[in-house]
Amino acid sequence: MSKFILKRLGFAVLTLAIVITMTFFLMYLIPGGPFLSEKAPTQATLDALNAKYGLDQPVYIQFKNYVVKLFEGDFGMSLKQRGRTVNDIISTKFPVSAQVGGLSIIVAVLVGIPIGSYAALHRGKFWDRFFNVLSTTGIAFPSFVMATVLIVLFSVYMKIFPSYGLEAPINYVLPVLSLAVYPMAYISRLMRSSMLDVLGQDYMRTARAKGVSQFRILFKHALRNAVLPVITYLGPLIAYTLTGSFVVEQIFTIPGLGKEFIKSIMNRDYPLVMGTTIFLAAFVILMNFIVDIVYKIVDPRIKLN
Amino acid sequence: MEKIKKNPLSLQPDLSLFEPATLEERESLNVMRPSIGFWQDGLRRLRKNSVAMVSLIAIVIILFIAFIVPTFYPYDYKTQDKSAGNLAPMAYSKAEQARIDAGEFVMPHLIGTDNLGRDLAVRIMIGSRISITVGLVASAIIMIIGTIIGAVSGYFGGLVDQIIMRIVDMIYTVPDLVIIILLYAILRVPLKELADSVKAFEWIGTIGVGLISIFIVFSLLYWVGMSRIVRGQILSLKEQEYVTAARALGASSGRIISKHLIKNSIGIIIVTTTLQIPSAIFTETFLSFIGLGVAAPMSSLGSLASDGLAGLYTYPHRLLAPALMIALIILAFNLFGDGLRDAFDPKLRK
Numbered sequence: 001m002s003k004f005i006l007k008r009l010g011f012a013v014l015t016l017a018i019v020i021t022m023t024f025f026l027m028y029l030i031p032g033g034p035f036l037s038e039k040a041p042t043q044a045t046l047d048a049l050n051a052k053y054g055l056d057q058p059v060y061i062q063f064k065n066y067v068v069k070l071f072e073g074d075f076g077m078s079l080k081q082r083g084r085t086v087n088d089i090i091s092t093k094f095p096v097s098a099q100v101g102g103l104s105i106i107v108a109v110l111v112g113i114p115i116g117s118y119a120a121l122h123r124g125k126f127w128d129r130f131f132n133v134l135s136t137t138g139i140a141f142p143s144f145v146m147a148t149v150l151i152v153l154f155s156v157y158m159k160i161f162p163s164y165g166l167e168a169p170i171n172y173v174l175p176v177l178s179l180a181v182y183p184m185a186y187i188s189r190l191m192r193s194s195m196l197d198v199l200g201q202d203y204m205r206t207a208r209a210k211g212v213s214q215f216r217i218l219f220k221h222a223l224r225n226a227v228l229p230v231i232t233y234l235g236p237l238i239a240y241t242l243t244g245s246f247v248v249e250q251i252f253t254i255p256g257l258g259k260e261f262i263k264s265i266m267n268r269d270y271p272l273v274m275g276t277t278i279f280l281a282a283f284v285i286l287m288n289f290i291v292d293i294v295y296k297i298v299d300p301r302i303k304l305n
Numbered sequence: 306m307e308k309i310k311k312n313p314l315s316l317q318p319d320l321s322l323f324e325p326a327t328l329e330e331r332e333s334l335n336v337m338r339p340s341i342g343f344w345q346d347g348l349r350r351l352r353k354n355s356v357a358m359v360s361l362i363a364i365v366i367i368l369f370i371a372f373i374v375p376t377f378y379p380y381d382y383k384t385q386d387k388s389a390g391n392l393a394p395m396a397y398s399k400a401e402q403a404r405i406d407a408g409e410f411v412m413p414h415l416i417g418t419d420n421l422g423r424d425l426a427v428r429i430m431i432g433s434r435i436s437i438t439v440g441l442v443a444s445a446i447i448m449i450i451g452t453i454i455g456a457v458s459g460y461f462g463g464l465v466d467q468i469i470m471r472i473v474d475m476i477y478t479v480p481d482l483v484i485i486i487l488l489y490a491i492l493r494v495p496l497k498e499l500a501d502s503v504k505a506f507e508w509i510g511t512i513g514v515g516l517i518s519i520f521i522v523f524s525l526l527y528w529v530g531m532s533r534i535v536r537g538q539i540l541s542l543k544e545q546e547y548v549t550a551a552r553a554l555g556a557s558s559g560r561i562i563s564k565h566l567i568k569n570s571i572g573i574i575i576v577t578t579t580l581q582i583p584s585a586i587f588t589e590t591f592l593s594f595i596g597l598g599v600a601a602p603m604s605s606l607g608s609l610a611s612d613g614l615a616g617l618y619t620y621p622h623r624l625l626a627p628a629l630m631i632a633l634i635i636l637a638f639n640l641f642g643d644g645l646r647d648a649f650d651p652k653l654r655k
Contacts (some may be wrong), residue, residue: 012475015479018475023487026487026488030493042619055321071372073510096606102365136636136640137636139639140583140632140633140635142590144590144591144594144610145590145610145628151617151624152617155617156389156618156621219339244484246482247595251614261486261487265487277483277487281480284480285479288478
């Protein structure tokens with residue numbers, strides 16, 4: 001087990017290192033400096049600015065400096081938002097995104113699993129087909145399409161939910177829902193098929209023959225095994241929610257990290273782009289790492305490799 | 306030979322019974338059904354799947370609307386008519402009303418016009434064209450790259466496989482859209498310069514720098530899923546006897562891969578490619594929605610939805626129409642892909 005964790009950890013760190021290196025040099029390749037704007041600054045001002053942010057040094061020195069700073073947990077200063085550090089921006093914006101994203105993942109899991117199991121238990125009946133149609137449609141709606149449809153329906157026509165901001169709990173409904181629909185549909189399909197798989201297993205018949213109660217069979221034998229594929233999906237789900245939130249944040253004008261990321265690319269705010277990319281990548285890599293280990297704990301049959 | 310009269314007591318058998326059967330007689334003894342090939346079998350199953358057939362018809366209609374209708378549609382996607390700006394669906398501008406009163410036929414603006422007076426219906430058609438083109442071309446790119454890498458990795462195994470699979474794992478773990486947005490921002494300007502300065506690359510400008518960067522990004526990142534699936538398939542196929550036989554006959558690795566292994570995984574490759582189309586369309590619309598896709602005045606479903614978002618409360622239909630079109634296209638391709646999978650790869654069915 002510890003060998004497995006170590007190996008996974010090493011791999012995660014290697015991936016992160018590659019992401020850092022790649023992002024840095026890609027950023028360096030972006031043409032047009034961060035200080036070029038409509039009213040071109042004088043050469044002297046440019047030189048001074050470049051010197052101030054260390055942009056006049058050779059690229060490998062810049063890289064070395066950046067990595068050293070990174071090890072100290074310092075992402076540097078934002079070039080465009082005067083006086084703010086990248087750490088500061090990330091630490092104020094990320095909790096907002098995490099809240100919306102986390103809520104939507106919880107909703108997706110809590111709704112998707114029961115629906116999928118119910119459909120599998122009542123295979124071929126009305127509700128199974130009903131949920132099947134629903135989930136097939138749900139999968140065809142990317143989060144931003146869902147968001148636009150929800151806004152038009154609930155904010156414009158019915159005027160039930162507000163379409164922007166995050167002041168009150170009611171503001172969360174639409175953004176969370178638009179992020180949750182796709183994974184909800186996906187999880188319910190995943191759950192249905194794996195539940196059907198499990199229900200056909202011999203040990204289910206054995207359990208029933210032993211006289212185990214219906215309740216115990218369902219929760220102890222069936223659900224526990226059927227939920228495994230859903231756990232594997234959690235890793236990609238987190239990444240999806242994260243990137244999906246870019247657009248959802250833009251649509252609902254939520255002051256989150258995704259919005260910041262897109263803005264920073266448009267502005268060529270190098271340290272902020274680097275910082276957010278590395279932060280998001282590290283977050284997703286960490287989550288995948290945790291999912292791997294949880295999966296291993298839940299299902300010991302997975303080969304140790 | 307003269308026929309000898311047969312002695313009733315003779316034991317000599319009747320020779321006529323031993324004549325070879327005629328062709329007709331032989332036919333009647335044949336109890337084998339005509340053999341059905343892989344494609345025929347799959348197509349037969351596909352034809353029976355009503356959901357898949359309905360979605361196929363939907364796809365054909367969408368393709369017709371996106372690629373053929375705009376060529377003879379009375380409006381085009383970039384002509385601005387300031388006098389006909391912000392029209393509601395089916396409404397006419399004053400000038401157009403005057404023409405109607407004069408007895409002329411004026412095509413109604415089915416979904417109204419945008420603030421620059423461009424007909425929204427045709428813009429949505431052109432937008433669908435762009436989105437579908439991206440989906441198809443990107444899936445083709447993914448299919449080629451993914452299949453080659455997956456096949457090489459699965460067939461040679463060992464160190465090659467190890468390295469390729471680690472790279473695949475790595476691309477899987479990083480949040481792809483973050484990398485796509487980053488790559489996209491970086492590629493855009495150099496591509497534009499390339500198109501402007503080098504004569505041979507002028508075509509980049511006509512296709513649009515945005516689309517090219519999307520293709521590059523797809524080919525760099527999205528082959529991983531395909532290569533994993535092909536690799537898995539090849540790993541099991543290469544243990545089959547016919548591969549050993551081919552090798553014993555002196556076939557080269559390239560020949561075995563292309564003639565035997567890939568040909569036998571063609572079903573799964575087609576299915577995966579089809580299912581890749583909606584996901585490519587999704588990424589394209591996503592990128593255009595956040596303003597990284599096609600350049601104006603070209604329209605894409607994503608950029609149309611993003612334009613519609615601005616006038617949300619006054620003109621909700623401008624947002625709804627492209628959004629629903631995206632959902633419809635993705636739904637149709639998804640359902641058709643599912644049908645293909647059921648038909649050509651029953652093992653994958655879930």
